[in-house]
Amino acid sequence: MRFKDIKKSLKKFFLYLFAACLGASMMISVYIYLPQSLESLDNRIRDFLFIVRGEEPQSDQVVIIDIDEKSLSKLGQWPWSRNKVAQMLENLALGEAAVIGFDIVFAEHDNSSPHKVLKELNIQAENIPNFDEIFAKMVVNTPTILGYQFQLEDEEYLVTKPPEIPAIFIEKNRQSGEDYILNGKGTILNIPILQDNAYSSGFFNNVPDPSGVIRSVPLIIRYQEQLFPSLALEIVRASSGIDKVFVNYNENGVESVSIGDFYIPTDRHGRSIVNFRGKEKTFKYLSAVDIYNNEFKKEDIAGKIILVGTSAAGLLDLRATPFESVFPGVEVHANLIDNILTEDFITKPSWAEAINLLNILVVSILVTFFVAYTLFWLNPLIGIGFVLGEAYLAYYSLFTEGIVISIIFPLLTIFLAVINTTLINYFFEVKQEKAIKKKFASKVSKEVMDSLLKNIDEGGFDAMDKEITIMFSDVRGFTNISEAMPNARALIDFLNMYMTPMTNIIIEEKGTVDKYIGDAIMAYWNAPGNIENHQDKALTATIRQIEHLVPLNKTLKEQGLPYIDIGIGLNTGVATVGEMGSEQRSDYTCIGDPINLGARLESLCKSYGARIIISEFLKKGLKNTYQMRNLDLVTVKGQTQPVEIFEVYSFGELVGRLKEEIDLFNEAVALYRTSHFHEALEIFKEVNTWEDKTNLKIYDTYIERCEHYIEEPPIDFNGVFVHTTKG
Numbered sequence: 001m002r003f004k005d006i007k008k009s010l011k012k013f014f015l016y017l018f019a020a021c022l023g024a025s026m027m028i029s030v031y032i033y034l035p036q037s038l039e040s041l042d043n044r045i046r047d048f049l050f051i052v053r054g055e056e057p058q059s060d061q062v063v064i065i066d067i068d069e070k071s072l073s074k075l076g077q078w079p080w081s082r083n084k085v086a087q088m089l090e091n092l093a094l095g096e097a098a099v100i101g102f103d104i105v106f107a108e109h110d111n112s113s114p115h116k117v118l119k120e121l122n123i124q125a126e127n128i129p130n131f132d133e134i135f136a137k138m139v140v141n142t143p144t145i146l147g148y149q150f151q152l153e154d155e156e157y158l159v160t161k162p163p164e165i166p167a168i169f170i171e172k173n174r175q176s177g178e179d180y181i182l183n184g185k186g187t188i189l190n191i192p193i194l195q196d197n198a199y200s201s202g203f204f205n206n207v208p209d210p211s212g213v214i215r216s217v218p219l220i221i222r223y224q225e226q227l228f229p230s231l232a233l234e235i236v237r238a239s240s241g242i243d244k245v246f247v248n249y250n251e252n253g254v255e256s257v258s259i260g261d262f263y264i265p266t267d268r269h270g271r272s273i274v275n276f277r278g279k280e281k282t283f284k285y286l287s288a289v290d291i292y293n294n295e296f297k298k299e300d301i302a303g304k305i306i307l308v309g310t311s312a313a314g315l316l317d318l319r320a321t322p323f324e325s326v327f328p329g330v331e332v333h334a335n336l337i338d339n340i341l342t343e344d345f346i347t348k349p350s351w352a353e354a355i356n357l358l359n360i361l362v363v364s365i366l367v368t369f370f371v372a373y374t375l376f377w378l379n380p381l382i383g384i385g386f387v388l389g390e391a392y393l394a395y396y397s398l399f400t401e402g403i404v405i406s407i408i409f410p411l412l413t414i415f416l417a418v419i420n421t422t423l424i425n426y427f428f429e430v431k432q433e434k435a436i437k438k439k440f441a442s443k444v445s446k447e448v449m450d451s452l453l454k455n456i457d458e459g460g461f462d463a464m465d466k467e468i469t470i471m472f473s474d475v476r477g478f479t480n481i482s483e484a485m486p487n488a489r490a491l492i493d494f495l496n497m498y499m500t501p502m503t504n505i506i507i508e509e510k511g512t513v514d515k516y517i518g519d520a521i522m523a524y525w526n527a528p529g530n531i532e533n534h535q536d537k538a539l540t541a542t543i544r545q546i547e548h549l550v551p552l553n554k555t556l557k558e559q560g561l562p563y564i565d566i567g568i569g570l571n572t573g574v575a576t577v578g579e580m581g582s583e584q585r586s587d588y589t590c591i592g593d594p595i596n597l598g599a600r601l602e603s604l605c606k607s608y609g610a611r612i613i614i615s616e617f618l619k620k621g622l623k624n625t626y627q628m629r630n631l632d633l634v635t636v637k638g639q640t641q642p643v644e645i646f647e648v649y650s651f652g653e654l655v656g657r658l659k660e661e662i663d664l665f666n667e668a669v670a671l672y673r674t675s676h677f678h679e680a681l682e683i684f685k686e687v688n689t690w691e692d693k694t695n696l697k698i699y700d701t702y703i704e705r706c707e708h709y710i711e712e713p714p715i716d717f718n719g720v721f722v723h724t725t726k727g
Contacts, residue, residue: 016372017365019424023416024364028357031409040211042408047213047322049395049407055278059342062334063284063300065092067310071289078315081112082135088291088308089135093142095301099239101145101231103204103309103317103330106190110135136193145238146194146201147231150184150221158186162224163201167237169220169227173249180253181270182207184223202234206319206332207271213320214327216271217336219257219264220247232336235305236262252350262340265347273346273404274332275339279323280311283334307334325486348404356406360413363390367417376425383418387411463578468526469538469618470575470595471511472602473502473545473568475519481562494556495519498564501552502545509541510534514589520602524590527577535572535621539614542568543626543650546611567605571598572618593639600636601645604723608632608647609697616644627654629662630669631698635722642720649694661693672702673719681706 030037065088067078075084092100109116115130139146151158184203189195203221208214219233227247229237237245237259246258253268266272277283288308290296309330310317317329339345363386370382394407475481475498485491499521503513506523510531514522523541525534545568553563573594580589594617601613608631619628627649635642654662668683681703688699709717 012372015424016368016421019420020365020368020417021361023368023420024361024413027360027364027409027413027416031356031360031406038408038412040209042406043209043211043213043215045407045411046394046398046404047215049391049398050276050322052395053399055282058277058283058335058338060284061305061341062337063286063304063306064328064330064334065288065291065306065308066285066328066330067288067308067312067315068285069312070287071292072312072314074289075292078310078312079106079110082106082110082131083113083129084292086131086135086138088288089138089142089144091291091294091296092301092306093138095296095298096303097143097301097306098303099143099145099235100306100308101202101235101333102147103231103307103333105148105188105204106135106146106194107188109191132191132193136197139194140197140199143238144198145231145235146190146198147204148190148195148201149188150203150205150223150228151186151188152182152184152205152207154185159188160186160224161189162187162226163189163195163228165228165234166200166243167229167234168244169247170244171227171247171249174247175249175251178253179222180268181220181222181227181247182218184221184228187223200234200238202229202231204231204329204333206329208320213322214274214329214332215322216267216273217332218269218271219266220270230333230336232333232340233257233259233264235307235337236340239305250350262343264340265345265349267348272336272339273348274321274335275344275346275402276321276323276335277338280327280331283331283338285311305337307337309333325490344402346398346402346404352403352405356409359390359393359405359410363410363413364417367414368421371418371421372425376422379418379422383414386414390414463576463580464528465574466527466577467572467574468524468577468590468594469534469570469572469621470590470598471506471521471523471525471538471542471568471570472599473521473542473566474602474605476565476567476606478519481564484562494561497556497561498552501548505544505548506541509537509544511538511541515587522599524577527590528588533621533623535618536624538570539612539618539622539626539648540624540651542570542612543648547650566611567602568612569598569601569603569605569614570612570618571595571601571615572621573597596638597636597643600638600723604634604636604645607697607723608701609695610647612648614646614648616646619644619646624651625653626651627658629665629695632669632721633673633719635720637723642718647695647698657692658694661687661690665698668702672706675709675714675717677706677709681710 072078089100110131111117113129113131115128115133118124118128138144148163190198190201195201205221206214206217209216217230217232219230220227221230222228227245229245233245240260240262242260244259247254247270248256248258254266254270256266257264257270264272284300286296286300307330309328311328311330313326318326319329319332321327321332367382367386370386371379374382390407390410394405397403397405481494482491485494498519499516502521506513506521509525511523511525512527514524516522525531525538531537545566549564549566556562556564571594573592575590575592575594577590578588580587580591597615601615605611605613610631613631614628628646631645631647633642633644649658664683664687668680668687671677671680671683684699684702684706687693688703693699705721
């Protein structure tokens with residue numbers, strides 16, 4: 001027996017070892033042969049580590065002169081006349097700036113220059129200012145590095161002239177015939193009078209990853225068989241007074257770029273991973289208009305590297321970085337310069353590949369045996385523990401050692417090892433019951449889901465006629481909100497911030513979310529199971545949603561996101577509910593006139609300036625007391641029978657000023673419905689003057705109707721207002 005036990009233990013040991021090695025082999029194969037498949041996710045996790053690390057101090061050697069909204073409002077739209085830019089440059093030089101770099105290209109002549117204007121008008125005049133010449137003279141007489149851009153795609157009408165750079169590039173150990181460096185196809189240079197007179201210039205191309213995020217910046221670009229430096233690299237070189245730049249190769253491509261004592265590690269393509277110091281405005285920003293007006297402290301400029309760029313949204317130099325999706329491009333260069341000056345780099349050396357492979361193998365074996373030889377309920381804790389350990393290892397390696405190692409592959413290895421080992425334990429040691437909960441699991445209350453599963457074999461999903469309460473909600477001004485979002489991802493995240501709490505409230509009040517229609521929510525109560533007092537639960541959920549807008553909008557405001565307001569319509573009636581659709585795809589939903597009326601009531605919220613409108617049919621079923629007003633007697637589009645509708649404010653009795661307002665309103669409505677339009681008009685006008693009235697639109701609506709009927713008295717007036725549109 002003892003031998004059998006040992007044999008069984010060894011068999012399990014080698015089975016687990018085999019599973020661990022097999023899982024590691026699978027991940028290693030993906031890592032070697034399909035590395036790009038998970039690179040985006042790996043980068044996003046690394047971006048999160050930057051956020052966890054937070055901001056860190058920068059060297060205080062780089063200052064950004066910002067063409068910001070303030071400057072644009074004071075000095076006019078960009079581009080400014082070159083004499084203004086020259087004045088800025090002169091003030092910076094007098095402030096003893098060490099180097100001034102432009103994250104801007106002056107590719108066209110100054111159309112506002114008097115010299116150019118008179119020349120176009122064929123007017124001969126002497127001593128007329130030429131703003132381009134004024135700017136060029138200031139560029140010559142100041143420590144200025146101009147910016148330009150390489151065109152990286154083949155396009156028509158490419159400018160092929162290369163810039164003149166006073167640096168000497170020396171490529172060491174480059175293999176013949178191999179070129180890993182980014183190649184330019186054309187140039188976008190400054191006008192000749194500037195480009196030819198400047199001491200030097202550097203390209204400011206920022207090449208984002210496939211996901212659109214700037215994580216690394218090319219230090220060099222090859223063009224017409226010559227190497228050219230980036231703006232950041234050229235600023236450091238010029239400020240160091242060194243002519244030679246060494247580009248060092250190894251067997252994998254570019255390894256580093258050297259300028260004097262500065263050794264800058266790169267990837268194989270000559271790109272430097274940016275060790276971002278933090279979010280926007282981590283570096284010191286000075287408004288361009290303050291520089292122009294000479295309203296700055298000299299100590300903020302003296303001896304500093306100055307970058308001139310823009311954070312204004314309209315000038316389109318905003319980028320996505322690990323810290324945030326909207327980040328001034330000029331600050332990317334500031335971060336890179338600061339990395340070089342402090343020699344605080346992040347790099348991905350070739351030997352890191354071996355570390356990644358070893359990490360995958362070791363993690364797979366350790367996780368497998370920890371899961372295999374501990375209690376089943378500890379498996380999640382083991383997985384979480386290893387995930388946290390790998391996260392810390394990646395964090396330490398990134399920010400302490402400056403080495404990029406893979407994050408996603410070890411994490412997936414942990415996940416795979418836990419799953420594989422759990423499955424082995426399941427088939428060999430554990431017999432568990434299987435429970436399938438496919439329907440409504442994410443959008444109905446627990447009681448409804450349990451009821452469905454209990455009666456799934458007894459026609460629980462069959463169509464039936466049943467009294468239900470239906471709710472429709474819609475976000476006001478959603479088109480404007482969506483247009484204000486920078487991208488689709490941001491819009492989806494914004495919607496999720498709204499939809500999630502609203503859905504939770506519906507489920508907490510025993511409701512079922514039928515569907516999401518863009519920014520709208522459709523929900524119902526009392527189907528398929530019976531919900532006691534479903535009218536009260538639906539109205540309670542609705543009031544809670546309106547109340548939740550207060551903290552939600554506070555959070556949105558703190559994050560700089562748009563304000564949300566909604567309108568909600570509620571109705572009760574007998575509808576057809578059940579599973580509907582095709583054999584391939586179906587959905588549990590409801591149809592019928594009560595649903596149509598509920599949708600119309602939501603649309604009427606806009607017309608009546610209300611947030612919650614309910615029908616008389618729902619009101620009849622209410623057991624609790626609510627603050628509401630009798631809003632109108634209407635016939636909605638698509639129906640012929642009039643319906644009394646009510647605006648709901650909150651829970652409880654009408655008291656105080658609100659009761660006084662509603663009593664007067666009800667008195668006026670009663671007069672209006674009995675054709676006493678003059679008397680009704682006086683009351684409506686009186687309440688409309690109240691500054692604290694609870695509805696800003698309904699009084700104007702009734703005043704307009706009364707004045708119309710006074711001018712054109714109706715025949716057989718019954719108080720019903722017929723809506724010919726949806727809202």
